[in-house]
Amino acid sequence: MSGHSTPSTTDEFLKGLWRENPVFVQVLGMCPTLAVTNTARNALAMGLATLFVLVSSNLVVSALRRFIPKEVRIATFILVIATFVTVVDYVIQAISLDLHKALGAFIALIVVNCVILGRAEAFASKNGIRASVADGLGMGLGFAFALMCLGVVREILGSGTLFGFPVLPGRFQEWVMMILPSGGFFTLAGWLLLFNWRRQRNAVREEAS
Amino acid sequence: MSAGQLPVAAPSGTWPMFRAMVGVGLACGLIIVSAYLGTKPRIEHNRAEALAAAIYDVLPGAVSSATFRWQESGGFAPLRVEAAGEARVYAGYDTDGRLVGVAIEAAGMGYQDVIHVLWGYSVTEEAVVGLKVLESRETPGLGDRIEHDPAFLENFRRLDVSLTDDGQALRHDVAAVKHGTKSNPWEIDSITGATISSKAIGSLLGASASAWAPRIRSGHESLEVKP
Numbered sequence: 001m002s003g004h005s006t007p008s009t010t011d012e013f014l015k016g017l018w019r020e021n022p023v024f025v026q027v028l029g030m031c032p033t034l035a036v037t038n039t040a041r042n043a044l045a046m047g048l049a050t051l052f053v054l055v056s057s058n059l060v061v062s063a064l065r066r067f068i069p070k071e072v073r074i075a076t077f078i079l080v081i082a083t084f085v086t087v088v089d090y091v092i093q094a095i096s097l098d099l100h101k102a103l104g105a106f107i108a109l110i111v112v113n114c115v116i117l118g119r120a121e122a123f124a125s126k127n128g129i130r131a132s133v134a135d136g137l138g139m140g141l142g143f144a145f146a147l148m149c150l151g152v153v154r155e156i157l158g159s160g161t162l163f164g165f166p167v168l169p170g171r172f173q174e175w176v177m178m179i180l181p182s183g184g185f186f187t188l189a190g191w192l193l194l195f196n197w198r199r200q201r202n203a204v205r206e207e208a209s
Numbered sequence: 210m211s212a213g214q215l216p217v218a219a220p221s222g223t224w225p226m227f228r229a230m231v232g233v234g235l236a237c238g239l240i241i242v243s244a245y246l247g248t249k250p251r252i253e254h255n256r257a258e259a260l261a262a263a264i265y266d267v268l269p270g271a272v273s274s275a276t277f278r279w280q281e282s283g284g285f286a287p288l289r290v291e292a293a294g295e296a297r298v299y300a301g302y303d304t305d306g307r308l309v310g311v312a313i314e315a316a317g318m319g320y321q322d323v324i325h326v327l328w329g330y331s332v333t334e335e336a337v338v339g340l341k342v343l344e345s346r347e348t349p350g351l352g353d354r355i356e357h358d359p360a361f362l363e364n365f366r367r368l369d370v371s372l373t374d375d376g377q378a379l380r381h382d383v384a385a386v387k388h389g390t391k392s393n394p395w396e397i398d399s400i401t402g403a404t405i406s407s408k409a410i411g412s413l414l415g416a417s418a419s420a421w422a423p424r425i426r427s428g429h430e431s432l433e434v435k436p
Contacts, residue, residue: 068229069221076233083237087244094251097259104353105321105346 009134016138022115023146023188024195029115033147034184036106040163043151045099047144049088049107051137054116056084058136061124068125077120078111085110115143150187154178259343260327264299264312267329267339271301271309275436284428287436298421300432301329308433310338313421317413320405322346324355328365328414332429335372335422336394337414340365345406352406361400361407369394370418376426379419385411 007015022028032050037043060080061068068076089107092100100107110116119139124132155161158178160168177183264274277285279296288297299312310331316323324347329339342356355361371380381395385408391398397414399407425432 064229064233068233069225070218071221072226072230076229079230079233079237083240086241090244090248090252093255094248097252097255101344101356105348108346 007131009130012131013134013138016135016140016142017145018142020139021142021146021195022139023143024191026115027192028118029113029143030188031109032106032113033150034181034188036103037147037150037154037184037187038158038179039102039155040148040151041099042102043147044144045092046103046106047140047147049092049103050110050113050116050143051140052088053081053084053110053113054119054140054143055133055136056087057081057116057120058124058132059129061120062127062129062132065125073125074117074121077117077125081116081120082111115139146191149191150184153187153190154183158183256343260299260314263327263341263343264301266341267312267327268301268310269329269339270303272304273306273435274299274301274312276300277432279424279428285424285431298425298432300435302435306435308332308429311421311425311432313417314343315413315417317409317416319345319347319409320352321348324406324409324413326410326413328417330370330418330422330425332425332432334367335370335426337365337368337370337418340410340414347403347406352403354400354403355406355410358400358403360398364391364397367394368397368414370414370422372422372426376423379415379422383411383415383418 016022020026023030023033029050032046036046057077057080061077064076085108088110089100092103092107119135123135127135152162155163156167157175158180160166160172160174175183178187261274265271268274276288277298277300278288279298280286285298285300288295297314301309301312303309310329312327312329314325314327316325318324322345324342325344327341327343328337330336331338340362345353345356347353347355368383369381370383372378373380379395381393383395383397385397385399385404386392387404388399388401397407397411
């Protein structure tokens with residue numbers, strides 16, 4: 001298209017990490033974001049599982065985009081996504097049953113994570129393999145980063161530990177609320193406040209300059 | 210197309226749609242089966258480890274265990290080679306090699322999916338002495354409290370599953386009752402907000418105890434000595 005520069009693969013990768021972060025900017029995938037971030041370990045595992053599904057489904061959807069008629073595209077995308085979620089489910093069970101138990105139903109619920117179907121429909125079905133993989137990697141890492149931001153804060157304040165290791169002095173009274181669902185909302189609100197404040201401050205600075 | 214109409218993409222034919230759905234379906238099936246076969250040995254190993262640990266959790270005082278199968282002719286026989294589908298129990302022994310109790314696997318439909326548990330049975334007390342949820346997909350934050358809610362698990366420290374005098378049936382049906390209304394030792398105090406999951410545990414435990422307690426009473430001599 002004339003007068004419109006095509007974003008580079010690096011741009012596609014970087015946008016999901018920060019500028020279009022799926023959690024802090026697009027506010028998508030809230031269900032696992034709030035539910036499984038009570039510990040850093042759970043947050044990391046869910047982040048990596050989603051990253052794998054996102055990259056794999058973007059890769060397959062992009063590779064098959066000319067083969068899939070538009071009438072059956074959503075059904076086909078869901079089939080592809082559900083396949084990779086099933087693979088992830090088996091892999092997590094093979095790594096650790098405790099981790100599988102901790103993540104519980106949320107592994108299967110990756111299928112309906114709107115970040116994944118959203119990227120397949122909005123990006124991978126319209127772009128080449130390289131750009132789609134970069135997009136999946138960026139969005140997946142951005143999602144994992146956001147989950148970690150919540151998981152680290154909630155575990156430290158709620159349990160006084162980080163990845164199970166004590167990090168706060170013994171006299172610290174844990175804020176049990178932080179590992180309960182309400183703690184997820186409070187922590188997410190705090191991070192969204194920080195992100196929005198930074199974005200607004202940067203916008204004001206850019207305007208001034 | 211007449212003037213003024215927007216261009217509309219031609220609809221796809223039946224064959225391309227059929228080809229895409231069937232082709233992708235077949236490929237997905239292949240990936241899932243490969244992943245299943247590739248991870249199966251490791252998952253089974255993890256499950257066996259978790260089960261071994263759970264046996265000692267549900268049988269307080271046990272330090273070793275042995276697997277037995279129920280023989281149709283009556284009595285238990287040691288199970289040395291694992292065979293799929295074989296009805297089995299795990300006998301737990303103390304440091305002196307005395308039978309502490311029997312751990313039994315049970316499963317039943319919960320709110321979301323099948324709940325798998327391991328429960329401990331005291332032969333002398335004819336009571337449930339421990340319960341551990343091995344697998345469940347109950348609603349996070351609600352139904353999944355059956356796994357770790359201390360007050361709920363307290364129900365299974367000594368839940369009466371005693372048999373009638375003829376040893377053929379439970380004297381009382383195991384039943385989950387509304388939270389705070391438990392008045393008998395064979396009742397389970399439900400979790401508020403997880404009533405269906407609590408009832409599912411009561412129901413699967415009752416069914417499993419009805420099936421196994423009579424067998425254990427009639428054939429417990431064969432379990433007394435560690436093979």
